Amino acid sequence: MDFLGNDNNKNNKEMLAIFQGESEEILERLFNNLFSLEDTPANKDLIGSIYRDLHSLKGAVRMVGFNNIQGIFHKMEDIFDAVNNDQFVLDKDIINLMSRSLETASRYLQESIKNGREIIDEEFTATLSNLEYILDIEMNEQTFRQNETIAEAGMVSGKESSGLSQYQEEINSSFNACFEIIDSIVPEEESQDIVILKEEVEKIYEFFKNSNLYEVKTSLENILAKLDFVMNATNTFTISEILELRNELSSAAAKFTTSCIETEEGGLTFFDIAEKISMLQGSSIYAKEIKDDIAQLKEGIDDQNIIEIINVINDILDFISENSVQLEEQMMMTLKGAVEYCASPNENIDNDLILQQLEIMKQLLELNYKKDTGVSEIKSLSTQTSSANKSNASTEIKTLHVNAQKLDLLVNQLGELIITKIKTEKNLEKIDSIKNANEACQKDLLKTSNYLRYYNRKYLQSGNTDQYTGVFVKQVFSLLLDITQNVSRTIYDLNSLYRASKEDDMKMRLIIDEMESMVKNIRVLPISTVFNSFSRMVRDIANEKGKDIDFEIEGKDTCADKKIIEEIKTPLIHILRNAIDHGIESKEERIANGKSPVGKILLSAKQDDNKVIIDVVDDGQGFNLEKIKDRAVSRGFLTQDDIDSMTDEAIMNIIFWPGFTTGDSITSISGRGIGLDVVKTKISQLNGKVKVISEFGKGSCVHIEIPVTLTTLRVFLVQISGQTFAIPIQVITTFILKNQNEIKTNNGVRSILFNGNIIPLYYLSDILELAPAPRNEKETILIIEADDKTIGLVVDKLLGDQDILQKKLSPPLYKVKNISGITNLASGELCLILNMQDIMHYDFNKAMISANNQELLTSDVLSYKRILIVDDSVTTRTMVKNILLNIGYMVDTVLDADEALVKLKLTHYDLIITDLTMPKIDGYEFIERLRNDEMYADIPIIVISSLPENQARKRLNKLSIAHYISKDNFDQADLAMQVKEILTKFHH
Incomplete structure (x- = not known):
């Protein structure tokens, strides 16, 4: 049955998708078992498992129409069948060949699935030939030893073939002679043995030309035609032609020994029964007679595969007889083919395929022809159901292939349920709050009513007040009684609603929690x-x-x-x-x-x-x-x-x-x-x-x-500039509070002391480019440890930890800097999940620039100015460079004055920033050289040094520097402002 030949493209794709999943599972097992077999080549359990998987895969491949590819699995199955029956011995080389063959078949299988049609080439053919070569000598000799044994036992017969049994020994002798001649032929060399081989084959053919063993006769005719062509052409064989010839001859011999099955009563054969099948096309009365004939032949059969086919054929014949079915031509041909297969099992036809065709035929017959049996059918169904329950353990489907996309949709819907669960919990809290407020109101109303009752008894009934006041009080009193009664009813209703909602909430929580666990387990796979x-x-x-x-x-x-x-x-x-x-x-x-x-x-x-x-x-x-x-x-x-x-x-x-x-x-x-x-x-x-x-x-x-799962994530919620963000909890070490005087600034970097270590401190609002909130007297700091770094992040407020459902960003926002996903909070608010990998790789020099100094960065004066930094400290060079680059300058760096002088000859610089203490030429001498050279004398120079300013100024005053900055009190805002002012002054 070739599913790929079907015109229904949708069904083809579905079938291939199912097949692909099944084949990948089987191939994975085969690869692992072959690998294990290298260490224990005699392991019968492994060999049996490999054989069964090859058999299953061969049938599945054949079902989707990849008939050539299934040939590799078929040959491998034959090899392991022989190994399983102690007819073949595995070694490391053969196992390696099996692995390579499996890799080849797997590759061609994936390409064929991808293209929707079978794809093979010369490499595939060579792989198949290698497997055939392994089977060649060992298996053919084994076949003929079996043939001789079977012949001696007198198991071959038939109406026409029964006469051949007396020549059994002579025919087998001729077959063996043919194989000896084939083995002596040298590939690519002329040989007179080809003539002798043809004579032996002709001798065998004479026995069969008048028999009804058509497949044997056809094989021999094909062999003679090939031999005749070679003799009249090159008179030589290639190695592949020799292997093909030997296999075809072996197949003919095997079919001769197994084609006809003789019974003790007479010479009835399956071929005879196959001829009778055609009579079922016009009438069902022959079904019982055909079944009786099959029963005679079944007694002499030991092959369980053939017996299984015969049992299904008998079921079909029973149905035809009981329901008076007249077979259509296509069904008749299917049944006839199955009977002929029992007469002469063909290695190119899969036993399972025959069974599947018969089962499909049986189901079609039941669907189209079965009579309505009314109540009796219901009783029968009841009996079958009872019986099925007993065997439920063996027929139960324990594994289903689930489309991952459908599962993801289920997970998303589950996420919405979880959010609803959280919202319901919040709603219950609101109901409880309203209930409490109403109860308090009820108490106040009761108290007011009591006051009015007292007033009524004390003053109104005693006549101590005027009549208008009495009427007013009575009206108020009546109104308050009505309100009190209404409030009481409302409280009663609220209490009932609260109890019912709480009960529903409890049930929903249990169901959702169980469902969440189940869905997670569905997505979970063994590693x-x-x-x-x-x-x-x-x-x-x-x-x-x-x-x-x-x-x-x-x-x-x-x-x-x-x-x-x-x-x-x-x-x-x-x-x-x-x-x-x-x-x-x-x-x-x-x-x-x-x-x-x-x-x-x-x-x-x-x-x-x-x-x-x-x-x-x-x-x-x-x-x-x-x-x-x-x-x-x-x-x-x-x-x-x-x-x-x-x-x-x-x-x-x-x-x-x-x-x-x-x-x-x-x-x-x-x-x-x-x-x-x-x-x-x-x-x-x-x-x-x-x-x-x-x-x-x-x-x-x-x-x-x-993590075990990516669907739910434990996070810590924080508030920054009025917005809520989620931080994965695994990167958070702890949180601390620090006074402003505990936060130090060194070389433009804020830092704090934590567990005896100095760690850098950054405002998360700066990293996320949000408007900064007013600074607090005490800063709330999260200690973050990830990617081998430890930093402190300042946030405005801590909101607590929570399990959230992590969702990917929707298109077109697939990739947003610093954001890994999104979630819904119980309040209905959308919350962004921070990507801590991005944040830990953030250019923190940007965050070092204070928001108060942003106006320094926007002037057109800064455009296209080039600055040279000269310092032997890589830390200073890098820090100053990053600060200036972030502002918008073009910056070059060198580590000493010699390199700087070379750079100056090649490039024009608008400003030079230099250290004083450097190897070879120090900063003083470097500046002096620049001042004495008219090409560089007008370039402004800023000195950044760790030397005390008073000490440095003694020599610098004569060298006309633009500004001096101490490394001990380095401030990036000051540097940015000074650079801007100097460039403005010197270039305007």
Whole structure:
């Protein structure tokens, strides 16, 4: 049945989508089992599992019409069938060939699915030939040994073929002679053996030309035609032609021994029964007779596949007889083909395919011809239902393929339910508040009524007041009684509503919580979904690098969200490649270092609360800190001063920087400096963390922490400039309050002392470019730790932590700076979720510029002015450069006066900023040289130095500098203002 030949394009796509999911699952199991089989080639359980999967995949591939591709799976199935029956012995080379063949078939299968039609080429044909070659000698010899045994047992017969049984030995002898001749033919060389081979085949053909064994006869005629063509042409065979010839001859011999089944009563064959099937097209009365004939032949059959087909044929014949069905031609041909298959099983026709065709035919008959049986059918159905319940465990569908897009929609709808749940809770609080207010009002009204009653008794009834006052009081009293009664009814109704709403809320909360848990579990997959694919990759890369590696996996059953599973694969591939290429040493190095020649890599996963922890551990050489330092300096990532000021942990994490690599050469596996950068980026995008623990010479561990799910997120809500924002709670260490006098400013950077360490402090409103709120006497500060940095963020107000449903931004806002998503709060307010990865990589020099000095940045005077900074301190150079760049100047930097003089010859500068204490030529001499050269004498100069101003001024007064700034009291606003004023003065 060729589904791809169907004109219904929608059905084709649905069928291919279903098939693709099924085939990917089976292929994944096959790859993993083949990998495991390398270590235990005699493992019968593995061999049986592989055989069953190949059989299932072959049938599925055939069902969608990829008939050529199924040939590879069919040949592999034959090989493992032979292995399973101890007719074939596996070794490492054959298993490797199986793996390569499976990879080829998988590749062509994916391309064919993608294009909606089968795609094959010469590589595919070569793969199929390799598999046929494995089967060739061993399997053909086994077939003929079986043929001789069967012949001696006298199992071959038939009306015409019964006469051949007396020549069984002679025919088999001729077949064996043909195979001996074929084996002696040398490919691409002329041989007289071809003539002898043709004579032997003609001798065999003489036995069959008048028999009814048409398939054997046709095969022999094809072989003779090929031999005749070769003899009249080149008189040579290629190796593929020899293999094809031998297989066709083997097939003919096998069909000869199995075509006719003799019964003790007579010479009835399935071919005879097939001829009778055509009579069912006009009448159903022959159905019982055909069934009786089949029953005679069934007794002598041991093949369970054939027996299964016969049972379905009998069911169909019973239905035809009971319901007087006259078969249509198409159904008649299907039934006839199935009977002929029982007579001569064809290896090119899948047994399961025959069964499926018969089952479909059976269902169509029941649908179109079954008579209405009324009450009896209901009773029958009741009996069937009772019976089905008993076997429910075996027929229950335990796994469904769910479209991920539909699941995402369900998750979104669940999110709306969760928001409704929160809102309902808030509404209940409001009802409770109204109820309490009404109760208080009721008390006041009762108190007022009591006063009026007292007044009525005391004064009105005693006649101590005038009549108008009495009438007024009575009216007020009556009105208050009415109001009191109304309020009482309202309170009663509110109480009833509150109780009912609270009960409904409790039920809804339970249902939603349970539903949320179920949906999360639907999206959760075992991490083995990803881990299982790595064994083959590690083996292949290790073979390519000439290394022996023992790769172990632990914690396959650890589960995580589908999105996490999908996204974690790429980082793990890079980590494993890096471990194989850079971590594990060569065999010779390991032996020289006293290690086992076989390296070890352990990939493990475990769940810790709401996190999944993944470790990749290897016993290789580890990371060389000194090499990392040297590379960082030599490649221009850092200066030596920067390296000297960093901790070992910070230096180790340089390996995650974009473009950084410790590899000495670029290979197909690693060395380009993009791998571990991808790891860091991906893990951060998943709200996770990654770090490296390593001891040089002993090995390393890449430690990853990622959340179990991405649908819900624990956040801390903060208020900034009147707006509410959410910060993922995993990056928050704590929050503190600091007085303004505890916040220090050094070199333009605000900082605070926290746990004995000085950490930089920034206003989140500046980073998000929001209008700043008035500064408080005490600042509320969040301590943020992420990407190996610790900073303080000033916020206006803390609103508390909360679980939220994280949603992606809608188009066109796919990527907004500093924002990772959005959520709905219980109040109905939309809340933006901050992207802490963006914030931690923010250019904090922008945030250093005070809002009070923004007017300094807008003047046209600043445009197109170029400034040269001369300072041997990389910190000063970088900080001053960033401040001026952010304002809008063009800036160049050099580390000493010699370089500055070279720069000045090549470029015109409007301002020079220099230090005084520098190597070689100090600042004083540098400025003096400029003042003595008429080309540079008029360039204004600002000095930034750590020397006391009084001391420096003694020499500077003679050198006409424009301004002096002390590093001890450096203020970026002052620098910005002075630069602007000096440029305005000197260039106007």
